Amino acid sequence: MAKVTATMRLQFTGPWPPQSSLERRSSCDSINSFLNVAGGPVLSLPHLEVSNSFPMPAYAMSRSFNRKGANVISPHSPASMILDLLDVYEDEYDGVIIDPECLPSSTNAFVANLRTSLSYWKLKGKKGVWLKILLEQAHLVPMAIKEGFNYHHAEPGYVMLTYWIPKEPCMLPANASHQVGVGGFVITEKSEVLVVKERKCPCRCSGIWKLPTGFIDKSEELFTGAIREVKEETGIETDFLEVIAFRHAHCVAFDKSDLLFFCMLKPLSFDITIDEAEIEDAKWMPLDEFLGQPYYQEDQMLKKAMELCVARYENRYSGFIAHQLISKFDGRLSYLYSTD
């Protein structure tokens, strides 16, 4: 299995690949400045397109790696022959990360540079190759696939392709595996639960009074997401108290897994204003009436979750509270959820 351990992951402070922990191996230097640094003459040389099996000499390899569009003179080639390598970062796992901002826009140049670079990385013993292609560079996607790349993940605006060089099984970390949702159990001192009917619910819960629920936003805390969803759907302001329980299910949206956190919230306001685009109706419902709906009685999972919420309301149960703590590795605050 592709694996990055928890403690390894703790160090990353920004987007993956972790730029902060990477050595920037090139900076779009021109061939002239490269050759000057190398002590050689300043030359103006044409490009050479090479095949995938091009045997790159050690000299070229050692000099070209940390250059953008590294135009490298081979000692076995006439001075008129030079090579283009793609601009990359290196990672600590013997991987290379191609810089999307420095990709050639010409399809031919891209293919040629990619082939040359792959040959070079193979000789260098590199393992994983990461190729991020922006939306506006989509014409390069079929070319990269033809050269043996596969999809790894995508987000609006880009697709990430990978290539695993070694003969051994691929060890690249997998894409995100889970969606995370929150449900808000909001109950008054008079045992009234905040419930909603969804406007467009195609499933079997249609017509049921249910808890406000939704996915958390990107980089949002669980408790923030629960408070926000309740506020968006019903207009009710709340404070977060505890994560009462969570459910882990598989093969849900996009064949991914799903974690749903049931959160106990304390109401701070009581006048309901529904989000009409999403919610058909919302109200404060007596607890007994809410739990008495056949929908809850007939579903083991929801019945148990609701019983725990009630137990917490009656101070017979403790869920997980949120602790904001700093971690040494990234120096950043994050939340640990536990009973104490």
Place this chain on the structure above:
Amino acid sequence: MAKVTATMRLQFTGPWPPQSSLERRSSCDSINSFLNVAGGPVLSLPHLEVSNSFPMPAYAMSRSFNRKGANVISPHSPASMILDLLDVYEDEYDGVIIDPECLPSSTNAFVANLRTSLSYWKLKGKKGVWLKILLEQAHLVPMAIKEGFNYHHAEPGYVMLTYWIPKEPCMLPANASHQVGVGGFVITEKSEVLVVKERKCPCRCSGIWKLPTGFIDKSEELFTGAIREVKEETGIETDFLEVIAFRHAHCVAFDKSDLLFFCMLKPLSFDITIDEAEIEDAKWMPLDEFLGQPYYQEDQMLKKAMELCVARYENRYSGFIAHQLISKFDGRLSYLYSTD
């Protein structure tokens, strides 16, 4: 925010889009069988490529939607003009899901059919369009992007593109947002903790004795993942006891969020066999020595998590246990984690 509520999600029993809840709207019928069903003559007609703004008549719309490559005769067109629509499923959110297995392989036909279909779906008041393109169809990706599609997500073997038709903000559900990891706290009756040193740890925990950790596999339970990781790294067999705590961090791998579950496990064997590819060393370490490492003392987050593990070991703390429960909606078992 794009939103699918928890109860809605409960119904899905397979890969998303949920095939079980979708009406298969076409089945690669030929034009001849379609025209026969429609009571019309069996015709052999050439294709017509139409522009994005083609005003498709209601007749054509009503007849063509549930046909693959629906060659539809417009009442306003001569008999020689027919249209190709892409083969789709419908979803309950006024969305359409293009069948990747029925995409034309020719780029020209694909573009023509896509444009025709988009015009048609716009007239029908459709909202989101889902276009899954398989690895071997990569030549179609730039064409779809040119027509206004964007990346949604990708996995090895395919990329999913989307197109949001309405003028209002996009309501399509987002891609998976989280990685999920597990750490195994395995402790003997003699207060010895199972610890590992990772072979290739580029971060600040290098050289530290730490808990076995890793990502859970696709569709794997948390407790199964914790047991597997411990077994893989150290050869030790264990039973799962509790989720002691979990940490929620953001902007980790691929800019996604991360949930790390600290799990208490009971050892069932004691002879260590390390996974040499990943682990440099593993051993049973006295608890005091383990906790005394500066690495743990200087990290608020890990210190707290380890203190909770010790409290559980000393029966001063209760984490979440796993309940296997069936849900009415999908009729499937999943796990609810809670204190009771």
